[in-house]
Amino acid sequence: MGEPSAEQRDAIYRWVEESxxxxxxxxxxxxxxxxxxxxxxxxxxxxxxxxxSADD
Known part of the structure; x- marks a missing residue:
């Protein structure tokens, strides 16, 4: 799965701050x-x- 990109992080932060x-x-x-x-x-x-799990 890995770490989210900077764009994904920003979208998450905006969503959290909405409400x-x-x-x-x-x-x-x-x-x-x-x-x-x-x-x-x-x-x-x-x-x-x-x-x-490693193959996913």
């Missing part, structure tokens, strides 16, 4: 993403899943 609801939604999504990363550190994927 308090957008800011809450973004914060919730970001928190979920970070939690998923922590879970992967504690419970690494099985080898066959790791290979499938």
């Amino acid at each position: 308090p609801q957008h800011a809450v939604a973004f914060a919730a999504a970001e928190a979920a993403w970070e939690q998923a990363e922590r879970l992967k550190a504690v419970y690494p994927p099985a080898p066959e899943q790791a290979v499938a």
Whole structure:
């Protein structure tokens, strides 16, 4: 997936600033993403899943 481009980041920042609801939604999504990363550190994927993810 990789990092977003500068254009994509700017679009996200504009969207978040449009509305308090957008800011809450973004914060919730970001928190979920970070939690998923922590879970992967504690419970690494099985080898066959790791290979499938690398091919995505």
